[in-house]
Amino acid sequence: MSDDEVRVWLVDRTYSDDEQNIIILVYATPDGRRYYRKERALTSLTNDRETTAAVDVDPDNLGTVEDEDTRERYADAAGRLADSHDPDDSV
Secondary structure, rough: OOOOOOOEEEEEEEEEOOOOHHHHHHEEOOOOOOOEEEEEEOOOOOOOOOOOOEEEEEEEHOOOOOOOHHHHHHHHHHHHHHHHHOOEEOO
């Protein structure tokens, strides 16, 4: 991780309601206040792209979590994953 990047942890993985074959990955900072959303298209049933426990992103690519309940949920999920996995672990 470079000095100008922020580490975020996987806190949510859902399938898009609007598009078929799209997985939405949400990563958040350990305090749950900032998030990074990543969309991944599944091109086939044998798609083996790895999802890692954490990613390092430019702070300009982070959104702000406004809802207090969501912040708490993200912080809890990020903490659990950080305690049990290395950032590069496949999850």
